[in-house]
Amino acid sequence: METLDPQLAAAFAVTTGVGFLMLISGVHKSLLEWRHRRRPCPSCGRDIDGRVCRACTRA
Numbered sequence: 001m002e003t004l005d006p007q008l009a010a011a012f013a014v015t016t017g018v019g020f021l022m023l024i025s026g027v028h029k030s031l032l033e034w035r036h037r038r039r040p041c042p043s044c045g046r047d048i049d050g051r052v053c054r055a056c057t058r059a
């Protein structure tokens with residue numbers, strides 16, 4: 001088995017690491033944006049902070 005070129009291995013590791021970090025940060029950012037996105041309830045107009053409108057689903 002050939003020995004891996006340390007410079008190539010380092011470059012590969014850095015590239016992979018940066019790409020991985022970018023992927024993680026991108027997913028994290030989109031998750032935060034999705035979480036913080038406010039949408040008004042279609043029936044009462046209040047901001048829905050959960051999956052459903054609390055005011056309208058309250059029995």
Ligand SMILES: [Zn+2]
Nearest residue numbers: 041044053056
């Ligand atoms: Zn509502």
